[in-house]
Amino acid sequence: MNAEDQLIRRISQRVPSQSGWASGTLRLGIGDDAAIVAPRGGVDLVLSCDAFLEGVHFLAKTHPPDSVGYKSLARATSDLAAMGATPRFFMLALALPVERSGEWLGEFLRGMGRAARSLGMRLIGGDTTKSGAVAINLTVLGEVASGRGLTRSGARPGDLIYVSGVLGRAELGLKLVLAGKGRRRSVAAIVRPHLYPRIRVALGAWLAGRRIASAIIDISDGLSTDLTRLAEASGVGARVRIGLIPATPVPEPASRLLGNRRLNPLQLALHGGDDYELLFTVPRRKVKRLRAAPGFAELTCIGEITPERHLLLVDRHGKAKALKPRGWDPFRR
Amino acid sequence: MNAEDQLIRRISQRVPSQSGWASGTLRLGIGDDAAIVAPRGGVDLVLSCDAFLEGVHFLAKTHPPDSVGYKSLARATSDLAAMGATPRFFMLALALPVERSGEWLGEFLRGMGRAARSLGMRLIGGDTTKSGAVAINLTVLGEVASGRGLTRSGARPGDLIYVSGVLGRAELGLKLVLAGKGRRRSVAAIVRPHLYPRIRVALGAWLAGRRIASAIIDISDGLSTDLTRLAEASGVGARVRIGLIPATPVPEPASRLLGNRRLNPLQLALHGGDDYELLFTVPRRKVKRLRAAPGFAELTCIGEITPERHLLLVDRHGKAKALKPRGWDPFRR
Numbered sequence: 112m113n114a115e116d117q118l119i120r121r122i123s124q125r126v127p128s129q130s131g132w133a134s135g136t137l138r139l140g141i142g143d144d145a146a147i148v149a150p151r152g153g154v155d156l157v158l159s160c161d162a163f164l165e166g167v168h169f170l171a172k173t174h175p176p177d178s179v180g181y182k183s184l185a186r187a188t189s190d191l192a193a194m195g196a197t198p199r200f201f202m203l204a205l206a207l208p209v210e211r212s213g214e215w216l217g218e219f220l221r222g223m224g225r226a227a228r229s230l231g232m233r234l235i236g237g238d239t240t241k242s243g244a245v246a247i248n249l250t251v252l253g254e255v256a257s258g259r260g261l262t263r264s265g266a267r268p269g270d271l272i273y274v275s276g277v278l279g280r281a282e283l284g285l286k287l288v289l290a291g292k293g294r295r296r297s298v299a300a301i302v303r304p305h306l307y308p309r310i311r312v313a314l315g316a317w318l319a320g321r322r323i324a325s326a327i328i329d330i331s332d333g334l335s336t337d338l339t340r341l342a343e344a345s346g347v348g349a350r351v352r353i354g355l356i357p358a359t360p361v362p363e364p365a366s367r368l369l370g371n372r373r374l375n376p377l378q379l380a381l382h383g384g385d386d387y388e389l390l391f392t393v394p395r396r397k398v399k400r401l402r403a404a405p406g407f408a409e410l411t412c413i414g415e416i417t418p419e420r421h422l423l424l425v426d427r428h429g430k431a432k433a434l435k436p437r438g439w440d441p442f443r444r
Numbered sequence: 445m446n447a448e449d450q451l452i453r454r455i456s457q458r459v460p461s462q463s464g465w466a467s468g469t470l471r472l473g474i475g476d477d478a479a480i481v482a483p484r485g486g487v488d489l490v491l492s493c494d495a496f497l498e499g500v501h502f503l504a505k506t507h508p509p510d511s512v513g514y515k516s517l518a519r520a521t522s523d524l525a526a527m528g529a530t531p532r533f534f535m536l537a538l539a540l541p542v543e544r545s546g547e548w549l550g551e552f553l554r555g556m557g558r559a560a561r562s563l564g565m566r567l568i569g570g571d572t573t574k575s576g577a578v579a580i581n582l583t584v585l586g587e588v589a590s591g592r593g594l595t596r597s598g599a600r601p602g603d604l605i606y607v608s609g610v611l612g613r614a615e616l617g618l619k620l621v622l623a624g625k626g627r628r629r630s631v632a633a634i635v636r637p638h639l640y641p642r643i644r645v646a647l648g649a650w651l652a653g654r655r656i657a658s659a660i661i662d663i664s665d666g667l668s669t670d671l672t673r674l675a676e677a678s679g680v681g682a683r684v685r686i687g688l689i690p691a692t693p694v695p696e697p698a699s700r701l702l703g704n705r706r707l708n709p710l711q712l713a714l715h716g717g718d719d720y721e722l723l724f725t726v727p728r729r730k731v732k733r734l735r736a737a738p739g740f741a742e743l744t745c746i747g748e749i750t751p752e753r754h755l756l757l758v759d760r761h762g763k764a765k766a767l768k769p770r771g772w773d774p775f776r777r
Contacts, residue, residue: 113669113773131597138488142677143595144526144661145492147588152485155471159478160493160583161571162537168573193477204495204581238494240501241774248537248581250493255480262476264464328477336446344475440446441574 118239125220127227128234146235157196157253161187165245176215178306180222185310187249189387192312193329195261195319196253200235206242261319266326266345268418270392279359280304282383297364308387313405327391333382333438348421351414384439451572458553460560461567479568490529490586494520498578509548511639513555518643520582522720525645526662528594528652529586533568539575594652599659599678601751603725612692613637615716630697641720646738660724666715666771681754684747717772
């Protein structure tokens with residue numbers, strides 16, 4: 112067995128995986144040229160791919176390797192949650208400098224294994240190669256009842272806009288990590304959403320299964336950018352009330368460690384990336400039913416969809432200004 | 445629309461793609477958080493992923509960008525051919541330095557579009573990000589009749605071993621390219637298999653559809669390495685007759701341009717990577733039926749499967765020596 116095949120074996124031993132012939136939806140798992148799946152009748156397969164690159168999405172010297180493993184799979188899976196799909200399988204294309212194929216890889220796989228177990232996913236294929244920097248590419252597969260998959264394009268004027276959780280937390284955590292303060296015990300809980308994001312799988316599946324949401328997207332690049340995407344795809348606009356946005360507080364230890372820089376919770380919440388909360392719209396007649404949603408207490412209505420195709424931020428005096436997409440954009444010049 | 449979304453739109457305009465809702469196997473194409481597919485009853489979905497990285501698999505200054513686009517998709521699809529699947533869809537995760545997002549990207553997409561058209565594939569999703577070097581990750585999807593997908597693990601003692609095409613051609617082309625001679629007109633035809641590999645889709649699908657092959661793998665890392673994989677997966681060994689191996693000739697212009705270095709065709713054929721020919725085993729009772737295979741004239745029987753679990757190379761005097769996997773292995777130290 113050559114060194115690459117040994118590495119593949121090591122990966123599939125450390126991460127929940129399925130090799131060889133299997134029964135059920137998965138027919139053939141990791142270890143051959145390709146995997147084979149056969150969804151049951153009445154089930155659609157949902158697929159997405161996502162790159163997580165050293166120097167772009169994480170820094171190898173700054174970010175703990177188990178976080179890199181955990182987060183790379185979690186963030187890829189967030190795209191399945193945003194379709195209302197239940198995550199099932201994943202493939203890992205891993206490019207690795209030889210010097211990271213030892214202890215670093217072990218910790219990386221531990222984090223990825225933890226994410227896979229908590230998300231209910233199994234590794235069914237992949238590809239490994241050496242490279243100058245770590246490059247992680249994940250393909251994730253989920254299932255959704257036929258025709259129930261939710262898109263970003265179904266929002267209609269009058270629909271209410273909801274977000275899950277608190278926004279801006281991952282951006283605040285990132286600032287601490289980049290300032291070299293990420294390992295301080297006093298900010299462990301503040302840094303966690305950046306290192307180990309929670310993915311709203313149950314909420315997404317519930318919204319799709321009950322046909323509650325008219326449109327949905329995950330907030331990966333910031334509320335301003337992802338709401339713009341949802342509105343553009345739906346051919347609508349939106350009015351968001353500033354006072355309703357569940358912006359992260361900036362706790363004292365964080366602001367102190369960041370040199371008392373003035374951190375504006377609203378800016379963090381509007382433009383901070385990596386939260387992986389769900390942003391979705393609900394027709395008014397269905398809003399009552401939302402009370403039965405998993406994690407309903409963490410849902411916040413932040414505004415409504417409008418027919419005019421622009422996004423407005425409304426302050427407490429009723430004054431409106433344009434909301435521009437100013438979240439993460441790798442190709443902005 | 446932000447710069448990343450503009451780039452995604454540009455990609456999907458330049459490459460055969462499907463966006464939005466669709467009918468048939470593909471339910472939802474590129475442009476949302478994820479794609480949705482629903483294979484017809486009686487059809488299995490075959491999935492594979494593959495990385496193609498600057499500095500590892502190609503050199504941005506040496507390899508024409510349209511070859512990078514063409515080859516990245518072709519080689520990923522070779523894994524589908526090696527299962528007997530018919531290629532249908534692909535997802536592209538593209539990491540790109542900003543300075544390559546202009547003309548280079550245009551040429552890259554032209555090559556990828558040409559591969560997609562010739563392979564009958566449509567782009568259904570992806571991910572783009574900036575990076576210091578070009579990193580291409582492809583997820584490919586194909587279809588095969590339920591239960592007909594071919595693996596590497598079905599070879600049995602007595603089965604005959606076949607390869608398609610001529611081996612070592614891509615390695616010879618690589619040597620010319622690395623020597624800076626790849627653009628000479630006199631070697632254009634010799635370099636082509638390295639830059640624009642042909643994928644044996646029709647042969648793979650035929651072998652699976654008729655249940656002719658007992659095991660199959662594509663030769664991506666060299667005959668010695670991929671035959672070792674097939675034999676290990678099947679729990680068997682193999683005897684290969686040196687005189688039967690369809691080794692590439694080394695034409696005069698190539699050997700002259702390479703400084704008359706002694707190039708051993710057998711070594712090129714045994715250990716050269718990137719040929720993407722199919723290596724498969726056929727039970728003796730089915731060999732006659734092979735005559736109806738697409739491209740039968742290009743198939744060569746090179747030996748047979750043995751119960752003893754090692755690989756032997758037999759010369760014309762009947763003398764046997766061990767065949768070790770000495771093809772491409774990114775993690776060999």
